[in-house]
Amino acid sequence: MSSPFSTMATPIFRNNPVLVQVLGICSSLAVTTNVSTGLTMGISVTAVVALSNLILSSMRNWIPGKIRMIVELVVIAVLVIITDQVLKAYAFDVSKRLSVFVALIITNCIVMGRVEAFALANKPIPSLLDGIGNGLGYGAVLLLVSTVREIAGSGTWLGMQVVPQAAYEAGYSNMGLMVLAPGAFFLIALLAWAQTEFLLRKGGK
């Protein structure tokens, strides 16, 4: 049995949910045009994954196998509704910009995937840690992608001007492609490539 620390740490890099397990791609592409939405989304997803893992894992011995999916969906949906209401109350601007993507955490494969693959077979505390680890791994990718996209696409980071005004006067212009869909695809591709290459080298040919 792996230690609590490694349960939490492996999904952050080695078994990253987005890059290796291919879960939750939809939202990691859609909300990363700037850092503030990416960060909010990362935190929300971490909260939902961790809590749903904890709740469903403590319920795992009482859920009948046949209606498993429905029970899972109900728990996840309730958690997402709470997250949505909290965001609306305390971070209205960001929640407006995230629009439907908060609701789409329900159908985010990370949540369902981790519940099915981990929480239903493990005790509550390791499940909670697994949830947090996967949420953080997802958040890390979001942060990375949104940082690159915001700096290259709008010249800002978290709303602060990063590219100096002088550069614009010297003929520099923002890279429009980064804000649009294809930019996100290429960035994730490069990240996943770098990560696979790293693991291949490390693991010995």
Add this chain to the structure above:
Amino acid sequence: MEDSLLKLLVDSIFTKNILLVFFLGMCSFLACSKKIKTAIGLGAAVTFVLTIATPVNWAVYNFVLRPGALSWTGNAELAGLDLSFLTFITFIAVIASLVQLVEMVVDKYSPSLYAALGVFLPLITVNCAILGASLFMVERNYTVSQSAVFGFGSGLGFWIAIVALAAVRQKLEYSNFPRGLRGLPGVFIISGLIAMTFMAFGGM
């Protein structure tokens, strides 16, 4: 001025493609695009579910959930209710039951397609494209005919995109990719290129 239905249809298929512009339904897009045949089957199933689910959810939202939506009952107390916080959970329930229906129909009439789609048929329930389309419909205040057209168009857009990707992937199966690019990263680059071509429809 309201957009015409035809414009909405073309928009949702090409310039506002739900998959390549809004990134909804990515998981099945990546996982089910190894073979053209599976892609066609999944595309058909998604289109079908989307076309039905969007107007049904429209009805549920406008007659039950919206603030003041229950006024048709004539009961003042009910008319004052705002159930919109239940939107997500209701939509998911509607979609889940519709998917169940589609699953039974496909199983009965085309067992080979059923076997090919495998786990991805029940997973349409958690396909973001379907829930996403319903939520966009609420956010953009579509009428019932608009939401039906939007659902159908989004489904078609998904279908075209997934078949296009599957066609490219099938061709690339035996090509000599760099080792680290094989699998997922390569697929992302192809999807990026497809997304760029779809952008061209928007007159970029």
